[in-house]
Amino acid sequence: MSAARSPVAGALCLLLAAAIWGGMYVVSKVVLDYIPPMTLLALRLAIGAATLLVGMRLSGAPRARRSDWRGLAWLGLVGYGVSLGAQFIGTRLSSAGHGAVLTSITPACILLFAARLRGERITRAHVLAVGIATAGVLLVVEWPRGFTLDARVFWGDLLLLLAGVTWALYTVRCRMSAERYPPITVTTYAMVFGVFWVLPATPLEAGVAWRSLGVGLWCGIAYLGVVSTAVAFYLWNKGFTMLDAATGSLFFFAQPIVGALLGWLWLGEALGARFVLGTAAVIAGGVLATYQRSPTTEQRGAVTMAPSGKRDG
Numbered sequence: 001m002s003a004a005r006s007p008v009a010g011a012l013c014l015l016l017a018a019a020i021w022g023g024m025y026v027v028s029k030v031v032l033d034y035i036p037p038m039t040l041l042a043l044r045l046a047i048g049a050a051t052l053l054v055g056m057r058l059s060g061a062p063r064a065r066r067s068d069w070r071g072l073a074w075l076g077l078v079g080y081g082v083s084l085g086a087q088f089i090g091t092r093l094s095s096a097g098h099g100a101v102l103t104s105i106t107p108a109c110i111l112l113f114a115a116r117l118r119g120e121r122i123t124r125a126h127v128l129a130v131g132i133a134t135a136g137v138l139l140v141v142e143w144p145r146g147f148t149l150d151a152r153v154f155w156g157d158l159l160l161l162l163a164g165v166t167w168a169l170y171t172v173r174c175r176m177s178a179e180r181y182p183p184i185t186v187t188t189y190a191m192v193f194g195v196f197w198v199l200p201a202t203p204l205e206a207g208v209a210w211r212s213l214g215v216g217l218w219c220g221i222a223y224l225g226v227v228s229t230a231v232a233f234y235l236w237n238k239g240f241t242m243l244d245a246a247t248g249s250l251f252f253f254a255q256p257i258v259g260a261l262l263g264w265l266w267l268g269e270a271l272g273a274r275f276v277l278g279t280a281a282v283i284a285g286g287v288l289a290t291y292q293r294s295p296t297t298e299q300r301g302a303v304t305m306a307p308s309g310k311r312d313g
Contacts, residue, residue, distance in 0.1 A: 010242030014251035017235040022258025024228040031220045034213060036205035037088035040224070042198045045080055045191055047225025052188035052234065061185045071177065072189040079170030080194025085201065087163035093156025104134050105161065107249035109168030114245030117172055122246060129250060136253065136281025168249075175240045183238040191233065 031040060055061075064072055107130050114120040177186045213221075240248045 006242045007247075010239045010248065011251070013235040013239030014243070014248055015254055017232045017239065018251050018254035019258045020228050020232040020235075022255040022261075024224065024232075027220045027223055027228075031217060031224065034217060035208050035221075036202075037092055038085065038198060038201040039205050039208060040221075041080075041084055041088055042195060042202050043221060044225045044229045045195045045198060047222065048229030048233065049188065049191040049195055051226050051230035052184060052191060055230070055234075056184055056188050059182075059184060061182050061188075064181055064185055064189050068177075068180065069189070069193075072186065073193040075170060075173055075177065075186070075190035076193030076195075077197050078166050078173070079190060081197030083163050083166040083170055084194075085198060086159040086166070090156045090159030090163060093152050093159065104253070105164040106168045106171075107134070107252050109165050110171055110245050110249035110252075113168055113172040114175075118176065118245070120245055129246070132281050132284055134253075136277075136284075171236070171240060171249075172245060174237045175245070178237065178241045183241055184234055187234045187237050191229070 028040075035043070056063075111122050111127070111130060115122050174183075174186055174190070239251070
């Protein structure tokens with residue numbers, strides 16, 4: 001049940017999702033001082049799933065057949081249990097700067113998975129666009145101590161790499177599932193299953209003094225659950241049904257840029273020439289990916305991999 005291709009609408013969905021996630025770090029930074037990461041993740045997913053269930057009911061979206069639950073449960077495991085869990089724990093062991101850099105592997109992995117699993121065409125322009133945008137992110141993100149060989153940081157970095165790869169796999173698989181169901185159905189079921197994958201990890205963390213949480217913190221939790229989880233994940237999956245994977249993947253790079261901008265606006269963090277140059281590179285990569293070439297040129301510059309793994313042309 002694939003949506004009609006609408007590049008502008010798809011770009012808006014992906015850009016808004018990335019912007020929401022970019023701003024999420026400001027709220028998470030406060031809430032994580034009171035709630036451990038896996039407990040917060042389970043709470044986010046539970047609130048997000050409940051919100052999406054209401055959205056399904058109001059929109060009249062079809063329910064998934066029981067025979068498809070296994071595949072949707074797998075999506076919940078890969079996207080929410082493994083990817084988000086690895087990102088939360090990895091960032092805690094390493095740093096936000098490492099996370100932004102290492103998870104930048106996601107767009108390149110999206111291209112590879114889309115070619116392998118869906119037989120989508122990868123052009124040289126797409127590869128170049130991802131490379132330019134990745135370089136832009138490396139300019140935008142700053143990390144004071146650089147990459148070290150500390151054991152704690154090492155394991156955190158491995159988890160962040162795992163988060164980037166599995167998020168790419170989740171994204172492509174969600175797009176494939178959206179050929180059978182609307183994006184809201186796919187997102188809802190995957191998130192419901194994701195709650196059950198994450199819950200077993202919460203008893204391993206320290207307890208939470210729930211009664212001492214103020215109204216402001218509960219508003220932050222509600223924002224994380226409704227806006228940055230239910231709304232943003234739906235927009236991400238919806239956007240990828242309207243764009244090819246190569247173009248859509250570049251919107252992932254908007255997250256650190258939005259995060260840096262909000263840090264400048266709300267937290268007084270400084271932005272220098274690196275930010276301007278990096279942002280320009282990310283935009284240039286996006287323009288390059290969306291540039292429509294003639295069929296002859298595209299065919300000459302393309303590297304396509306069929307689902308079986310064989311190269312076509």
